[in-house]
């Protein structure tokens with residue numbers, strides 16, 4: 001079933017086109033804009049597992065916002081101490097702090113294709129990211145999972161956590177969803193959202209994910225290998 005036809009070339013960062021017009025080899029690697037995928041979905045939506053499969057099959061680098069914050073804290077830097085204090089005071093880590101960590105991870109990587117997982121959670125996160133990075137993500141994956149299923153998965157994953165009963169998990173999920181929904185709607189309107197029905201086995205879910213990244217891979221290869229200028233005629237169908 002052809003769910004949507006997308007002009008994938010329009011998903012490329014605009015400056016990538018200008019790189020193509022330059023003499024080959026003159027542009028330092030770092031000037032090639034990275035390909036950024038936001039990975040959205042609630043706790044228990046299975047997005048972590050799918051990210052691992054995308055890394056394995058398509059060579060993306062996985063950047064989890066939670067891991068970046070935890071790593072910064074354990075690095076004993078001044079910034080890490082500030083983050084830890086913020087969390088200890090029960091406050092939310094400011095968006096710009098998380099975005100700067102994401103930016104540093106992208107810039108210090110040799111890779112040029114990334115999954116950003118667990119960010120943005122809110123419209124304010126999204127706006128801060130786009131302001132600091134100066135670009136939108138190229139595509140956005142959304143792992144859409146029924147609330148009952150997510151509650152079940154979180155409960156079985158977090159066995160032993162005192163505050164984890166059905167009602168508190170459900171409440172946390174509801175708060176998460178109400179904050180995250182505007183972000184999902186925003187990228188849906190931009191035509192950048194790929195919705196994955198996150199039920200079934202890991203492999204079944206990955207069969208929805210695979211064609212998207214297969215198309216992205218062909219596109220990126222084409223842009224790396226060729227000097228073709230009629231890029232707007234390259235229409236990719238993502239099943």
Ligand SMILES: *[C@@H]1O[C@H](CO)[C@@H](O)[C@H](O)[C@H]1NC(C)=O
Pocket residue numbers: 094096097100
């Ligand atoms: C984040 O923004 C606040 C308020 O504008 C500013 O004080 C702080 O230095 C910024 N932090 C970073 C890491 O950019």
